[in-house]
Amino acid sequence: MFLISKLFWLVAQPLSLAFLLAALAAVLAFAGWRRSGGAAALVSALVLFVTLYTTAGGVALQVLEERFPKPETEPQDLSCILVLGGALENEVTTSRGGVELNQAGDRYLEALRLALRHPNARILISGGDGSISGAYEGEAGASERLFSAFGLPPERLVKENASRTTYENALQTKDLLARENLSDCLLVTSAFHMPRSVGLFRKAEIPVTPWPVDYRTSGVLRLGFDFTQPTSNAQLTSTAVREWIGLFAYYLTGRIDSLFPAE
Numbered sequence: 001m002f003l004i005s006k007l008f009w010l011v012a013q014p015l016s017l018a019f020l021l022a023a024l025a026a027v028l029a030f031a032g033w034r035r036s037g038g039a040a041a042l043v044s045a046l047v048l049f050v051t052l053y054t055t056a057g058g059v060a061l062q063v064l065e066e067r068f069p070k071p072e073t074e075p076q077d078l079s080c081i082l083v084l085g086g087a088l089e090n091e092v093t094t095s096r097g098g099v100e101l102n103q104a105g106d107r108y109l110e111a112l113r114l115a116l117r118h119p120n121a122r123i124l125i126s127g128g129d130g131s132i133s134g135a136y137e138g139e140a141g142a143s144e145r146l147f148s149a150f151g152l153p154p155e156r157l158v159k160e161n162a163s164r165t166t167y168e169n170a171l172q173t174k175d176l177l178a179r180e181n182l183s184d185c186l187l188v189t190s191a192f193h194m195p196r197s198v199g200l201f202r203k204a205e206i207p208v209t210p211w212p213v214d215y216r217t218s219g220v221l222r223l224g225f226d227f228t229q230p231t232s233n234a235q236l237t238s239t240a241v242r243e244w245i246g247l248f249a250y251y252l253t254g255r256i257d258s259l260f261p262a263e
Helices: 003-010 014-030 034-054 055-065 090-096 107-117 139-149 166-180 191-203 230-252
Strands: 080-084 124-125 159-160 183-191 210-214
Touching: 003 014, 003 230, 014 034, 014 230, 034 055, 034 230, 055 090, 055 191, 055 230, 080 107, 080 166, 090 139, 107 124, 107 139, 107 183, 124 139, 124 166, 139 159, 159 166, 166 191, 183 191, 191 210, 191 230
Parallel strands: 080 124, 080 183, 124 159, 183 210
Antiparallel strands: none
């Protein structure tokens, strides 16, 4: 299932889909099926236009981000901070050492801030190597270098270094929490990723308090045209499409009980 999901996403992401449709249009045209080739070219151009020059992707991502608002106050007695992986550039970190954060680096920065404010809290990092090859350093292992650089002793960390997907995050974390006698954790992950994450942890009967970070939208974005930042629009659209596909797939396979989990 893991490999299938990775291969499916290689094809399903918007820019790949636009390229494949354009290639299909060329093949159909050369084969003499010009009308079919023209239709494929038109759909390809439409996918590209929506992806690059509209706010559709940002709006779709914003809907996800608004599903679980961050609580206005922190818990007074915080004992557990559960951070989902996905914030490190695993390939770069493995080859160059150190810690290289990606766009989701807020997950670790917020966990570090919380850990410094709540010195008795344990930090559980859940995330291994999610690549197809499996050749890179797991994220939970690499994160220890980041936290230790800011003075957090290794005994405060609990590392789950085997999971490759959010589904595996929940499965692997359940036994680890029980073994470490940890409960009622703050769940720290990207805001757009929170609905799927909460759905999985609820299904696994793991009580968590959503603590979203890494917002990618302003919260006031409206649907319309945007010709100023096609690269950013493409990235937002790709992230939104991937997360919505993940929600549908997990719901259809019974991994979450609700298509769009809410508070």
